[in-house]
Amino acid sequence: MAYEFILVETRGPVGLITLNRPKALNALCAGLIADLGKALDDMEADDNIGAIVLTGSEKAFAAGADIKEMSGKSYMDVYLQDFITKGWERVTTCRKPVIAAVSGYALGGGCEMAMMCDFILAAETAKFGQPEITIGTIPGAGGTQRLTRFVGKSKAMEMNLTGRIMDAEEAERAGLVSRIIPATELISEAVATAEKIAGLSRPVVMMAKECVNKAYETTLSEGVKFERRVFHSTFATEDQKEGMAAFVEKRTPNFKNR
Ligand code: CAA
Numbered sequence: 001m002a003y004e005f006i007l008v009e010t011r012g013p014v015g016l017i018t019l020n021r022p023k024a025l026n027a028l029c030a031g032l033i034a035d036l037g038k039a040l041d042d043m044e045a046d047d048n049i050g051a052i053v054l055t056g057s058e059k060a061f062a063a064g065a066d067i068k069e070m071s072g073k074s075y076m077d078v079y080l081q082d083f084i085t086k087g088w089e090r091v092t093t094c095r096k097p098v099i100a101a102v103s104g105y106a107l108g109g110g111c112e113m114a115m116m117c118d119f120i121l122a123a124e125t126a127k128f129g130q131p132e133i134t135i136g137t138i139p140g141a142g143g144t145q146r147l148t149r150f151v152g153k154s155k156a157m158e159m160n161l162t163g164r165i166m167d168a169e170e171a172e173r174a175g176l177v178s179r180i181i182p183a184t185e186l187i188s189e190a191v192a193t194a195e196k197i198a199g200l201s202r203p204v205v206m207m208a209k210e211c212v213n214k215a216y217e218t219t220l221s222e223g224v225k226f227e228r229r230v231f232h233s234t235f236a237t238e239d240q241k242e243g244m245a246a247f248v249e250k251r252t253p254n255f256k257n258r
Helices: 030-045 075-080 109-116 131-135 146-151 153-162 168-174 183-198 202-214 220-234 238-248
Strands: 006-011 014-019 051-055 060-062 098-102 105-107 119-123 127-129 179-181
Touching: 006 030, 014 030, 014 183, 030 051, 051 183, 060 098, 060 109, 098 109, 098 183, 105 109, 109 127, 109 146, 119 168, 119 183, 131 153, 146 153, 146 168, 168 179, 179 183, 202 220, 202 238
Parallel strands: 014 051, 051 098, 060 105, 098 119, 105 127, 119 179
Antiparallel strands: 006 014
16 A cells, blocks of 8 residues: 555564655654554454564654644644644554654653663664643643653753753663664664564564563562563463473474464
């Protein structure tokens, strides 16, 4: 299917979604969010895809929600439309792993969108920030919440109160991104990482993702109990038998469910 604001391709078992609104630095307008939701629906339904990479351009992953589109909205508009949550949360409900590959600006909604992904790989050019305060508003898609959990109160508060932008190195030190990659290799490395995940047992990958996400929603003791139950349930899969047998027999596992 043809999209207006994104490019979609598959690379082996990996779905690659590229935000593609270059003139607006990939500002996240309603049409782009709708395109993204449809692409994620299709990739989730496609058995040949095991993991997804979400990326932007060299200059911008995304420079935020579309300021021109939202500037004239009234309180009633945003309240009745449930602006900005509606549609955006689709990234967080995707059961297959979604990796954000961030080059250049990830500001406002762009930073929030990257944080909705399962982890962030960053080019050394990546810049993260929540500059909403500088345009008279606050983040509306998790910037005060997810950023605080990722980097702690002090940095999150400073970024939300001043709009200060964090470079890739600081973001890695603070735990916002998992790794920094040279800009020219960002996509190939992100796809290789997604491919590695797609080669593992799909149900077990989904279980691991569910467990890590649980850590953000519950207490430590409840999370550990949840993890143990899911760990036990991996023993009901053929892939656990195959994975452990392959280790013992010193061979590469051949997972059935991937
Ligand atoms: N919305 C709409 N258009 C945007 C945009 C945005 N968030 N960010 C950039 N653009 C547009 C610019 O208006 C410009 O378009 P025109 O050529 O038609 O004027 C084009 O993209 C290029 O941008 P610049 O000329 O500004 O490029 P630059 O290199 O000089 O600066 C930048 C880059 C620092 C990222 C700057 O564009 C910028 O500050 N953008 C806005 C960042 C921002 O405030 N984001 C938060 C948005 S609010 C939000 O996201 C709410 C939420 O929580 C969901």
